[in-house]
Structures are given as structure tokens and as C-alpha cells.
Amino acid sequence: MTEPYTLVGRQARPEDSEIRVGDALVGGKELAIIAGPCSVEDRDQVLQIARAVKQAGAKFLRGGAFKPRTSPYAFQGIKEDGLVLLREARAETGLKIVTEVRDVLTLEAVAAVADVIQIGARNMTNFGLLEAAGDLRTPILLKRGMSATIEELLMAAEYVASRGNLNIMLCERGIRTFERYTRNTLDLSAVPVVKKLSHLPILVDPSHGVGLWEHVPAMALAAIAAGADGLMVEVHHNPAEALSDGPQSLRPDRFAEMMLKVRALAGVLGRTLEAP
Ligand code: PEP
Ligand code: MN
Numbered sequence: 001m002t003e004p005y006t007l008v009g010r011q012a013r014p015e016d017s018e019i020r021v022g023d024a025l026v027g028g029k030e031l032a033i034i035a036g037p038c039s040v041e042d043r044d045q046v047l048q049i050a051r052a053v054k055q056a057g058a059k060f061l062r063g064g065a066f067k068p069r070t071s072p073y074a075f076q077g078i079k080e081d082g083l084v085l086l087r088e089a090r091a092e093t094g095l096k097i098v099t100e101v102r103d104v105l106t107l108e109a110v111a112a113v114a115d116v117i118q119i120g121a122r123n124m125t126n127f128g129l130l131e132a133a134g135d136l137r138t139p140i141l142l143k144r145g146m147s148a149t150i151e152e153l154l155m156a157a158e159y160v161a162s163r164g165n166l167n168i169m170l171c172e173r174g175i176r177t178f179e180r181y182t183r184n185t186l187d188l189s190a191v192p193v194v195k196k197l198s199h200l201p202i203l204v205d206p207s208h209g210v211g212l213w214e215h216v217p218a219m220a221l222a223a224i225a226a227g228a229d230g231l232m233v234e235v236h237h238n239p240a241e242a243l244s245d246g247p248q249s250l251r252p253d254r255f256a257e258m259m260l261k262v263r264a265l266a267g268v269l270g271r272t273l274e275a276p
Contacts, residue, residue, distance in 0.1 A: 005154045005198070007161040008168065013199040019139050019167050021096050021115050024059050026139070026169050027201030031266055031273045032230030034060035034098050034116075034141075034203070035255060038245035039067055039075065040082035048237050050089040052252035056259045057276040061086070061095040062232060066102035066110065067244060068122045075243045077102075083113045090115075098141060098232070104132050111138055121146050121173055121208075124156045134163025141232075143171040143205070150190055154198055170194060170202045171232060172223075174209035183211020183248065186219055191226040207234035207248045216250055217258040224265050231262070 003009035018027040026032040035053040040046045040063040050061050065082025067075065078085075086097045096115035101107050107129070110117055116139045123129055124145035133140050140160055144153045157168050172191060174184025186209030194202045204223035206216045220231050236242045236249035250258065259273075266273045 003197070004151070005158040007166065008154055008157045008198050008200055010197060010199055015199065017166070017199045017201065019169055019201060021060075021139050024096060026203075027229050029270070029272050031224065031262070031271050032060065032169075032201075032203065033058040033259070033262070033273065034062045034230065034232040035235045036062040037236050037242065038234050038249065039064045039077050039243050040085050041078065041243050043085055043088070045237070046085045046089050047092065049235055049252065050093045050095055052237065053235055053255065054093045054095055055276055056252070056256040057263070057273060058259075059096060060098050060116065061089055061093070062098045062118070062234070064100045064118075064244075066100060066106045068100070068102045068120055069244075070122075080109060083109060087113050101129065101133070104129050107132050111136055114138060116141050116169070119143065124148055124153065127159055130156055130159035131163050134160040134165045137165055137167060139167040139169065140165065141169050141171055141203070143173045144175065144190070146174070146176045146184065148175070150193055150197070154194070157198070157200060168200050169229070170198070170200050171205055172202060172209070172228075173205040173232075182209075182215070184209055186210055188219075188222055188226045191223065191228050195227055201229040203230045203232055204228040205232040207232070207245070207250075211248045213239065213248055213250050213254070216248065217254070217261065220258055221261055221265055224262055224269065224271070233258075
């Protein structure tokens with residue numbers, strides 16, 4: 001049977017794609033660890049967290065400057081000021097920057113700074129944005145929509161690829177189910193399924209996946225065991241005061257502890273995670 005996703009499907013490319021981000025490769029043997037705050041808040045916050053996640057072994061710093069929030073009254077990010085701070089954090093630490101684009105209007109500003117442009121769950125079916133991202137060659141981190149099937153996620157990736165940008169990493173971040181104890185239901189079965197259907201790397205975001213920091217390490221380890229190519233984890237030095245997603249953010253010490261276990265598990269699975 002011919003796959004509907006002609007560019008991102010395994011039939012198009014039987015071997016795994018490795019996405020180059022500077023001197024890092026995502027989708028190879030080495031696990032990609034993206035960590036940082038949900039939102040960039042201020043200079044001290046982002047630099048402090050950047051230093052901590054680097055020390056624990058992350059190679060990528062996440063942080064939203066433009067935040068597409070469910071409520072228009074919720075904190076929307078510090079926008080261009082946040083991009084300036086991310087640039088500064090990269091200059092100091094060497095971490096690669098993963099930051100979210102809110103819409104087509106903010107794409108140019110985000111692309112000028114980002115090493116990886118994040119397209120979030122709320123934008124997975126923003127086809128104009130997917131096409132505009134496809135016209136760039138910057139790597140795209142495409143998150144699964146909260147009610148999207150795996151096929152819809154792959155078709156969204158196909159929109160980006162159809163414009164010539166095959167530098168795409170997918171991200172499972174939980175889907176909406178009847179379960180209310182957790183924020184979302186982290187669909188780890190998406191990892192082996194996507195691996196079978198597509199050559200693109202797939203990462204897992206256990207922070208949005210469960211929404212509760214205390215369960216993040218367990219699900220991070222489960223994601224790696226399931227074959228994920230890396231993790232995206234929210235870290236905040238003062239979760240109680242975070243302007244967004246504090247309840248699911250790990251303190252730096254807990255993140256470092258989790259990374260020790262991720263590194264040990266990587267060894268068992270024939271993956272690698274460089275020591276910091
Ligand atoms: C985020 O990464 O902070 C975010 C908003 O994620 P998602 O798009 O998965 O909700
Ligand atoms: Mn968040």
C-alpha cells in the first residue's frame with residue numbers, strides 16, 4: 001500500500017533521518033536532551049536555568065518567548081525581549097536554542113534566533129505556518145496536536161516537508177483523553193508506531209504529557225525505553241513562581257538526578273548521552 005505521507009514515510013527513506021543542528025545530530029545514536037523553562041521570564045531566570053541544564057548534560061535550551069496560550073488573558077511571553085535573552089544564553093553556554101513560533105507573523109523574528117523552531121500542539125494544523133516553516137531550512141520541532149492522530153501528525157510533517165524542509169523532528173506531548181488526574185495522557189505507543197511509519201526522529205515531552213513534575217522522570221525513562229530519540233523537559237529554578245507551567249517543571253537538582261538515570265538507561269539500550 002502506498003503511504004499518504006510520501007516524503008516523511010519509511011517508503012520514501014528506509015533508513016532513519018538524522019537532523020543536523022550545528023554540531024549535534026538528532027535521530028542518531030546520541031539522545032537529544034532539550035531542557036529549560038516553559039517561558040523565558042527574565043535575564044536572571046533564563047541564564048540560571050541554562051547553566052543548570054547544561055551542567056546536567058542537556059545540549060539544547062528550550063524557552064518560549066512567544067507563547068500561544070489557551071486563554072488570551074494568560075501570560076503571552078516577553079516576546080522579542082525573550083529572543084534577545086535566548087541569544088545571550090546561547091552565547092554564554094553554547095546551548096542550542098529551541099523556541100516556539102506563535103504564528104506566521106512571528107516566524108521571521110523566531111527564525112533569526114532559533115537553532116530549532118518549535119511548532120506547538122496548538123499550531124499543528126496551522127497549515128499556513130507549516131508551509132512557511134517548510135520554506136525555511138531551519139530544523140523544525142513539530143509537536144503532536146492535543147487531539148491529533150499519529151497519521152495527522154505525520155501529515156502535518158508532510159506539509160513542512162512538501163515545501164522542501166526535511167529537517168523535522170516530531171514530538172509526542174500527550175493527548176486529551178477522559179483521564180483527569182494527569183494533564184494529558186502521554187501516548188508512548190506513538191514512539192514505536194512513528195518509528196515504523198516514518199524515518200523522522202521522535203522526541204517525547206513528559207512535562208506536558210503528565211503535567212505533574214513528580215511523574216516526569218518516570219515517563220522520561222519510559223520514553224527512552226520505548227525508543228524515543230530524545231526528550232523535551234521543562235525545568236525551572238523556582239517552579240512555584242513560574243509564569244507558566246510551574247506544576248510540571250522540574251527543579252534543576254531533580255533534573256540532574258533524572259539525567260543520571262537517563263544516561264544509565266541509554267547505555268543499556270545502545271544509545272549514548274555524552275557526559276556534561
Ligand atoms: C510548550 O512546549 O511550552 C508548549 C506550549 O507545548 P505544547 O504545544 O505541547 O502544549
Ligand atoms: Mn509549557
